[in-house]
Amino acid sequence: MYPAINPGLVRNLEKLGLTENEGKTYAGLVSLKEATAREVHGLTGVPRAKVYDILKTLSRKGFVEVRQGSPVYFRAVDPKHVIGRIKDDLFTCAIEALDQLNELSYEIPRSSPVWCIQSEWGIRKRVREILDNVRDELIVFSTNPEFLGEFESDLKKLEKNCRLILIVDDLKKFREMPFDFKETGKEFGDFVRNLFIDGVQYTEDCFIIADGKESIAVHTAGDQREAVVIRLPVVCHLQKLIYNWLVEGGFTIGTHL
Amino acid sequence: MYPAINPGLVRNLEKLGLTENEGKTYAGLVSLKEATAREVHGLTGVPRAKVYDILKTLSRKGFVEVRQGSPVYFRAVDPKHVIGRIKDDLFTCAIEALDQLNELSYEIPRSSPVWCIQSEWGIRKRVREILDNVRDELIVFSTNPEFLGEFESDLKKLEKNCRLILIVDDLKKFREMPFDFKETGKEFGDFVRNLFIDGVQYTEDCFIIADGKESIAVHTAGDQREAVVIRLPVVCHLQKLIYNWLVEGGFTIGTHL
DNA sequence: TCTATTGTTACTTTAGGGGTAACAAATGTA
DNA sequence: TACATTTGTTACCCCTAAAGTAACAATAGA
Numbered sequence: 001m002y003p004a005i006n007p008g009l010v011r012n013l014e015k016l017g018l019t020e021n022e023g024k025t026y027a028g029l030v031s032l033k034e035a036t037a038r039e040v041h042g043l044t045g046v047p048r049a050k051v052y053d054i055l056k057t058l059s060r061k062g063f064v065e066v067r068q069g070s071p072v073y074f075r076a077v078d079p080k081h082v083i084g085r086i087k088d089d090l091f092t093c094a095i096e097a098l099d100q101l102n103e104l105s106y107e108i109p110r111s112s113p114v115w116c117i118q119s120e121w122g123i124r125k126r127v128r129e130i131l132d133n134v135r136d137e138l139i140v141f142s143t144n145p146e147f148l149g150e151f152e153s154d155l156k157k158l159e160k161n162c163r164l165i166l167i168v169d170d171l172k173k174f175r176e177m178p179f180d181f182k183e184t185g186k187e188f189g190d191f192v193r194n195l196f197i198d199g200v201q202y203t204e205d206c207f208i209i210a211d212g213k214e215s216i217a218v219h220t221a222g223d224q225r226e227a228v229v230i231r232l233p234v235v236c237h238l239q240k241l242i243y244n245w246l247v248e249g250g251f252t253i254g255t256h257l
Numbered sequence: 258m259y260p261a262i263n264p265g266l267v268r269n270l271e272k273l274g275l276t277e278n279e280g281k282t283y284a285g286l287v288s289l290k291e292a293t294a295r296e297v298h299g300l301t302g303v304p305r306a307k308v309y310d311i312l313k314t315l316s317r318k319g320f321v322e323v324r325q326g327s328p329v330y331f332r333a334v335d336p337k338h339v340i341g342r343i344k345d346d347l348f349t350c351a352i353e354a355l356d357q358l359n360e361l362s363y364e365i366p367r368s369s370p371v372w373c374i375q376s377e378w379g380i381r382k383r384v385r386e387i388l389d390n391v392r393d394e395l396i397v398f399s400t401n402p403e404f405l406g407e408f409e410s411d412l413k414k415l416e417k418n419c420r421l422i423l424i425v426d427d428l429k430k431f432r433e434m435p436f437d438f439k440e441t442g443k444e445f446g447d448f449v450r451n452l453f454i455d456g457v458q459y460t461e462d463c464f465i466i467a468d469g470k471e472s473i474a475v476h477t478a479g480d481q482r483e484a485v486v487i488r489l490p491v492v493c494h495l496q497k498l499i500y501n502w503l504v505e506g507g508f509t510i511g512t513h514l
Numbered sequence: 515t516c517t518a519t520t521g522t523t524a525c526t527t528t529a530g531g532g533g534t535a536a537c538a539a540a541t542g543t544a
Numbered sequence: 545t546a547c548a549t550t551t552g553t554t555a556c557c558c559c560t561a562a563a564g565t566a567a568c569a570a571t572a573g574a
Contacts, residue, residue: 012354015274016347019562031361038520047564052521070571071520079358087351090273094344097269101336104288276531295551304533309552327540328551520571527564533557540551 005031005044016086021046025054026063029076036071123218123227127208128154134162134210141167141184143193144205145174147218152177169193262288262301273343278303282311283320286333293328380475380484384465385411391467394420398441400450401462402430404475409434426450 005027013023028044029035037055041048055074058064063082067073076082131138131154138158142148156178158164167182168174169189174181184192192204205225206218218227262284270280285301286292294312298305312331315321320339324330333339388395388411395415399405405412413435415421424439425431426446431438441449449461462482463475475484 006357006360009354009357012350012357015350016354017272021563027358027361030358036520048520049522049565050563079355083351083355083358087348090347090351091344093269093272094340094347097266097273098336098340100263100266100269101284101287101340103263104284278532293551305551306534306553307532516574518571518573520569522569523567525565525567528562530559530561532559535556536554538551538553540549542547542549544545544547 016083016090019054021050021054022058025051026058026076026082029055029064029074030079034067034073034075036073038071040074123225124150126227127151127206127216127218130208130210130214130216131155131158134158136211137163137165138211139165139167139209141207142174142205143169143189143203145177147205148174149177155179273340273347276311278307278311279315282308283315283333283339286312286321286331287336289333291324291330291332293330295328297331380482381407383484384408384463384473384475387465387467387471387473388412388415391415391419393468394422395468396422396424396466397463398424398465399431399463400426400446400460402434404462405431406434412436 005024009027010020010023013026014020018026024044024046025040028040028046032039032043035043037051038048040046040055041051044051046054055064055066059066059074062085063077065075065077067075128151131151138155140148140155155164155166159179164179165182166179167184169184169192170186171181171183194203203220204217205220207215208217209215215230216227217230218225220226262281266284267277267280270283271277275283281301281303282297285297285303289296289300292300294308295305297303297312298308301308303311312321312323316323316331319342320334322332322334324332385408388408395412397405397412412421412423416436421436422439423436424441426441426449427443428438428440451460460477461474462477464472465474466472473484475482477483
């Protein structure tokens, strides 16, 4: 019997800043055109004792009009005006908030990695995790023998069951390692060791693509090492194409020792 | 130190449906561009333990973006988009509420009296109250001897210290009363006894103007007696109008007995 | 005068948000 | 490796606004 008042309407009024009882009361009063507190209570189920305060509040807000007397009669102000005023208020409020937020100087952030790992330990753990899960193919590019050296044994294990493609910027730097490396050539090596993005120098330490669907790029920015993991198949596939292209054409191909 | 976040901005965001902490957090994140939960906590003063939940909520709302990793980094979505979406939502909400309210069939209420008394007892009390407070002048118009008779003694008391103007529709009806009445004439009397407003017959019983600033009109609608008290400047105009009538001789002037 | 209604007051309950502390997991460091 | 710090989570408590309840005084009708 009580849901004489459309609950959806009440929820909407709540979103617009009224309380539940205020919403019920106003809606009830619109139905009744003109009524006493008790009548509103009867229709809406709002506790009678509360209706008085609520109507007082609403009248102070200018949403209902009061006809003094005994009993006091109340009348809803035209919804068109009421909702209109609320809307204007909120609109003003939104404009104001936007201005204030803009003062905090927002700048569009650079395109963000899908996954970002910022601890040395986390990076090593993650790289091992990837190496452990390779099924068919692993492409590794590195400019940093120390870093790659840490995974020498892991890579050795893979060599048997997977197609392992190891690319480096400079064969000489990696001559201590027992693998069959391919070389990219000097330009690409210099390029990759000195990327400037947003004024910060990035040095690409290592780049790994596993099974053409997951990649991890490890780089150093300042003294902070960071790794970016991308699992998007499309992206990884494109990356793989780039390295294939690098290897097949534009660069010197060599064999370790 | 903490009001690093514009409190006005937070209040605006609250009005737009965010909680205080959500507002602080979002604003803080806009300032920081990109930050961890702890950094947001540091800037805004929102309890660190809460920041996580709040950022999760905001991200579910699409107001912030998350960069997975450890620690997790957060980034505010462009305020323009965020505020824009909130505004659109509220707008939709307002339209919807207005439609729902209109379904309740609102009709513009007839112009309402300023003060309305609906009990016999209340009317008598109120009339006496007015009579008690007259300082200089009292104008009384009546078509109902029974009603006016109830205040005979009160009026007698006033006769000495005030200018008392008593006007009736028909001298014969009031011949029992010891006052100096003026008469309006038949047409006006008939008119005033048979007012139809909104299909309801109104009989004007009595109309009183005290000191040209407060008036009470007592009438009967159906079997319901009602009094309207008006304290507005309009009353002054009425008073002036009556003076004009008196001067121009619109009324039959007669003396009791 | 008596009774029902109207309006007020003080109280309890509830729910949501805010604040605090403690803890496990993750990370950095020796 | 062991240890300290940071990060993220959980479980609480507290406070407030709002909702609901009950009792009472003032009003109004009979």
